[in-house]
Amino acid sequence: MTSMKNTTLSVLAACVMAASGATAAAVEVGVTIDAAKPGPVISKYVYGQFAEHLGTGIYGGLWVGPDSTIPNTRGWRNDVVAALKALHVPLVRWPGGCFADQYHWRDGIGPRARRPMRINTHWGGVDEDNAVGTHEFFDLVEQLGADAYVNGNLGTGTVQEMAEWVEYMTANGASSLARLRARNGHPAPYKVAFFGIGNEAWGCGGNMRPEQYADAYRRYATFLHPAGDTQFIAAGGHDDDTSWTDYLSQHIYGWGVRAHGISFHYYTSPGADKNGKYGATGFDESRWIETLKQTQRMEGFIAANVAKLDAHDPQKTLMFAVDEWGTWYDAEEGSKSGFLQQQNTLRDGLVAALNFNIFHAHADRVRMTSIAQMVNVLQAMVRTDGARMVLTPTYHVFRMYVPFQDAVSVPVRLANNPSYAFGDVDIPAVSASAARSKDGKLVLALVNTNPHEQADVTVAVGGAGARGATGAVLTAAAMDAHNTFATPAAVAPVPFDAKASDGRLVLHLPAKSVVVVAVQE
Incomplete structure (x- = not known):
């Protein structure tokens, strides 16, 4: 796997993991985007x-x-x-x-x-x-x-x-x-x-x-x-x-x-x-x-x-x-x-x-x-x-x-997507969606539902390579973190980027996060 250079995100993820008591071990998930197979338009x-x-x-x-x-x-x-x-x-x-x-x-x-x-x-x-x-x-x-x-x-x-x-x-x-x-x-x-x-x-x-x-x-x-x-x-x-x-x-x-x-x-x-x-x-x-x-x-x-x-x-x-x-x-x-x-x-x-x-x-x-x-x-x-x-x-x-x-949806396949479980309830750890936006960019959205563990997502773009990705991540230290009139920016997106190796990306999703990026092909 390749590494991702993003100092801001790394610090944020470390803070989130420390606050939740998470271990350093991360879930590894494979995502394949069939960019050459356009689907219906997302109205x-x-x-x-x-x-x-x-x-x-x-x-x-x-x-x-x-x-x-x-x-x-x-x-x-x-x-x-x-x-x-x-x-x-x-x-x-x-x-x-x-x-x-x-x-x-x-x-x-x-x-x-x-x-x-x-x-x-x-x-x-x-x-x-x-x-x-x-x-x-x-x-x-x-x-x-x-x-x-x-x-x-x-x-x-x-x-x-x-x-x-x-x-x-x-x-x-x-x-x-x-x-x-x-x-x-x-x-x-x-x-x-x-x-x-x-x-x-x-x-x-x-x-x-x-x-x-x-x-x-x-x-x-x-x-x-x-x-x-x-x-x-x-x-x-x-x-x-x-x-x-x-x-x-x-x-x-x-x-x-x-x-x-x-x-x-x-x-x-x-x-x-x-x-x-x-x-x-x-x-x-x-x-x-x-x-x-x-x-x-x-x-x-x-x-x-x-x-x-x-x-x-x-x-x-x-x-x-x-x-x-x-x-x-x-x-x-x-x-x-x-x-x-x-x-x-x-x-x-x-x-x-x-x-x-x-x-x-x-x-x-x-x-x-x-x-x-x-x-x-x-x-x-x-x-x-x-x-x-x-x-x-x-x-x-x-x-x-x-x-x-109004983007054109493209198929996304997830492999090795584990469950996140608590008590007798379990759900998929990662959710994903991809599309070709109106300006031609390939956009990818990812959700990590696990409130404790980071998820490492390896992304392969079918029909084309990937050079990197830039976008934003939304997360916070507490599950119920929220914005107030006194602290209006307690939960706000921060920049997120990833680099590729051999046409494949690795995105490190912090615990309990939403990430949306434009993939550079």
Whole structure:
């Protein structure tokens, strides 16, 4: 094996091993990249985000209003928007979530001072003043340079209401709703990349059966006529329930009805006990490995649902849209009930990377996802407190993976990949994904799940040699290391590089780390 020259990384790895009591012996894993065998494109929409009217996910975290002393552009926080722009956010899903099926779009247009006050019965029973509505949302996505994924109200709304909202957003010309949109400040039609017909119809969206929802979908979709190239998403299943994908992929079609994808939701937690899902910090190694094991169930869930899609849609016209995913723990102590506010640690960063690698492996079907959520809620990119802002480990992983957006996947084979075990739980020690980025670079992502032992990964690039690799590594001394307003850089990427010998690379992955590199061919 060859050696790697990286003083910064070597010191960091030594500190991590010393802090964890690790031995010097390292796991050796072989990775072969078939760079000459391009696979499906990894859609940029796999890196979508979710912003729901929930807690301070929008109000306070993103929206402060144009009169706020916190610097903003038309009400949206400049600091948060700038941070999110660095992620090249491709897609924002709004207004929910469960909130979508109680949201009436006409409440959120016109002068803000005249908009009605509602009660957000799903999330904390707080007042909803509708300050953020259609126009404000599209202003946000335009500031981010993102596309819009709008969820329509199937639960408490009507076919007419949903159809008129689609017309209001997308119509051009002399339509009365297009003229109303113009009077409200936006003469040009909005681009709606994706439109979801309801959300979680099996639960908060109406407690329906797949058969009921399929009938409702066909009815609603019949009357939706967007002016642009909007893709329609049917509200599918969750966890290990494949019945929704199975039934919908056979029955959501009809005369004049369009369907482009079926959604799926899965949240990762260590498992419930009498006190809830366990804390986001202060956990022991059993909770570390159990969380990583639970998140890797995503692979099996996707495979099982894709099998249903392949049986009924062999042409692969339907995407599998994982439009809610991420970690869900006990709410942060002292936070408001129903606000789903939780800390974000190195463990969450590994969860994000493991899921990305899974999504990449199913790029032919998984063509859109959205993590829950962007700011302050669940597995957020950003946390705020008044005028203060801090970036999370999950944010840093999203930024490290930017080169995978719209990249062409290439096959990766792992050999001699051992298990990392604790107690009676074991998981693969290393996860990997590779792709050819839009600028032609070969990019490789690696995750070392073992919190104690370094992993030595020998990389061979099939069809070409390798001269080296440069990128970044994210790790820390503690499993629950996290950034705070007082210590905002406690968990942050540092440079990583490796040299090659005879066309093969050796990458030394620190314990509990994420590494993303561009391979020099």
